[in-house]
Amino acid sequence: MKGEIFNLFECFISESFGDETFESILDSAQPELSTQEPFIGPGTYPDQDFFSIVKAAINHTGLPLEKAAFLFGKYCFPHLGRKIPGYLNQFSHPKDFLLTLDKVIHVEVRKVFKNAEPPEFSYEDPGPNELIMIYRSKRKLYAFAEGLIQGVAEHFQTSITIQRTIIDMEEGQCIFHLKFGTSNEEDGV
Amino acid sequence: MNFVIEKKYERAHRKVSLLEKMIEDKTRELYLEHQKVEKSNQYLSRILQSMAGGVIVTDHTFTVVLVNGAAAIILGEESENLLGSELLDVFPVDGIAQAIEERAYHDLPSEQTELVLARNPDGRPI
Numbered sequence: 001m002k003g004e005i006f007n008l009f010e011c012f013i014s015e016s017f018g019d020e021t022f023e024s025i026l027d028s029a030q031p032e033l034s035t036q037e038p039f040i041g042p043g044t045y046p047d048q049d050f051f052s053i054v055k056a057a058i059n060h061t062g063l064p065l066e067k068a069a070f071l072f073g074k075y076c077f078p079h080l081g082r083k084i085p086g087y088l089n090q091f092s093h094p095k096d097f098l099l100t101l102d103k104v105i106h107v108e109v110r111k112v113f114k115n116a117e118p119p120e121f122s123y124e125d126p127g128p129n130e131l132i133m134i135y136r137s138k139r140k141l142y143a144f145a146e147g148l149i150q151g152v153a154e155h156f157q158t159s160i161t162i163q164r165t166i167i168d169m170e171e172g173q174c175i176f177h178l179k180f181g182t183s184n185e186e187d188g189v
Numbered sequence: 190m191n192f193v194i195e196k197k198y199e200r201a202h203r204k205v206s207l208l209e210k211m212i213e214d215k216t217r218e219l220y221l222e223h224q225k226v227e228k229s230n231q232y233l234s235r236i237l238q239s240m241a242g243g244v245i246v247t248d249h250t251f252t253v254v255l256v257n258g259a260a261a262i263i264l265g266e267e268s269e270n271l272l273g274s275e276l277l278d279v280f281p282v283d284g285i286a287q288a289i290e291e292r293a294y295h296d297l298p299s300e301q302t303e304l305v306l307a308r309n310p311d312g313r314p315i
Contacts, residue, residue: 019193043207170197
């Protein structure tokens with residue numbers, strides 16, 4: 001996993017629970033980490049190191065894993081979005097943006113971050129206010145992906161209701177059925 | 190609290206060192222890749238220049254951007270004098286004008302910007 005995600009997790013924990021909590025989490029995870037150096041954004045580190053830190057975070061904060069992964073995904077989107085402001089601004093609706101995730105965003109991620117292994121997405125388009133995203137990743141970070149999608153919803157100020165169905169636990173395949181509401185701006189929110 | 194800040198500072202400091210090292214490595218990698226590309230360009234250029242057949246390369250506006258030695262001999266001009274000229278001024282034969290008209294440059298697939306106009310000196314297709 002890319003160091004960028006480790007660093008965002010540090011920021012997420014520090015901002016939500018304080019620097020001291022993060023240091024305690026890191027200290028307790030340390031014996032299980034195979035990486036002894038600090039994590040740097042462009043570096044690639046074992047997934048297991050990330051999961052060890054997350055496990056320690058769950059023990060320290062009491063957050064259930066599912067909720068922590070979702071909140072972390074939601075936290076990540078604005079930070080990752082800042083890396084592609086010009087691109088993101090081309091879209092006025094989350095559906096149009098999400099449809100480019102696999103063929104544009106993740107292609108760019110692979111160019112910039114050597115050895116990156118972002119999840120694969122395929123799509124079905126059942127109607128104008130719906131989108132089916134089929135996620136595939138051996139990491140099985142379904143709740144994290146769902147959090148990211150909610151981050152997209154917040155960015156575009158458009159509500160998205162997500163129905164998640166895991167279709168292949170072994171292969172890490174999951175369907176996200178998205179239903180888009182009206183934009184909050186239209187609602188005058 | 191000071192202890193926490195100290196640890197964070199220490200980690201940030203170490204990160205900077207690691208990033209500096211990574212930049213140095215990447216710069217070295219880039220330099221070596223650049224050398225490889227340069228070598229490969231020289232190799233291809235030598236093949237092009239030593240070919241018996243004349244080759245003229247233009248950009249999409251049919252301005253000459255490359256002329257090999259054989260083409261310069263066929264046209265009786267120094268290569269340098271031909272660069273930047275319009276293809277039709279360099280090679281004013283009916284066949285070329287017709288080929289350019291028929292080229293349908295805009296109909297080329299987006300990933301393809303080359304069009305080969307292989308012609309005899311009198312403009313007839315080879």
